[in-house]
Ligand code: HPA
């Protein structure tokens with residue numbers, strides 16, 4: 001109980017959150033009505049009932065369907081503002097947000113519409129709530145290398161608003177190597193890089209993310225624990241992992257939170273952080289993710305502080321500062 005007061009009151013960072021994954025069913029209905037889109041659900045309860053996933057692809061199918069209600073710049077603003085309001089209430093003071101431009105441009109919504117709506121909310125989030133933020137543009141890995149290059153091209157005229165590139169969507173069968181050239185071009189253009197790896201995919205994909213994509217931070221990385229040499233390398237390189245407990249519970253086969261690897265990661269000396277991934281789909285934001293692991297894993301105040309410290313240290317704001325000091 002004491003610990004709950006500690007982590008809820010603690011200033012927090014969030015480094016792994018897909019803004020489209022923060023679309024709550026209530027807002028989904030509101031935007032559907034506003035845009036004359038017919039949803040395959042009658043009520044908010046029906047939507048929540050459909051959020052019963054057995055793996056990543058199961059979730060992604062519903063996630064891409066859900067984002068179909070996002071059409072106008074105002075929709076993207078409203079989505080982002082709702083997220084910022086929510087996390088302000090949870091004492092999150094810095095957030096690094098993923099967005100999936102291809103999930104929108106492939107439906108005829110322009111890159112400009114997406115980035116302008118999200119960025120306007122982020123600017124107001126700083127003014128109104130004092131929340132600092134960064135944007136990370138993800139490539140959908142189930143799509144082609146060419147499509148990723150076309151997306152990178154569109155991002156270049158918005159470089160002032162985007163700090164990094166990432167890689168998400170269906171992991172199995174779409175190894176990081178598929179995007180080696182795109183990431184090289186993105187790094188050349190000055191973007192930082194992250195990638196989802198080892199969420200469902202094997203440790204080999206984590207090696208590829210390190211060696212071929214030259215990532216600055218690893219998203220998930222859970223399956224790295226299957227390879228001792230890889231664990232040692234992540235520790236030596238001080239590579240941060242953005243771990244998402246409730247997401248793992250719903251998608252990645254962690255059926256009992258007492259088996260979740262987060263505490264083990266910290267105890268091994270890995271630089272693990274705690275994040276919500278897709279809070280509207282997996283049952284919670286930052287505080288709910290802390291709640292999901294702290295007691296089941298017997299975590300202490302020191303574990304919680306380590307997560308907070310790692311979040312600050314692994315933030316792109318810290319990474320950029322460290323690069324400038326070199
Ligand atoms: N994994 C991969 N891709 C995603 C996720 C995820 O958890 N959420 C949104 N896109």
Ligand code: ZN
Pocket residue numbers: 016017018168196219277
């Ligand atoms: Zn994710």
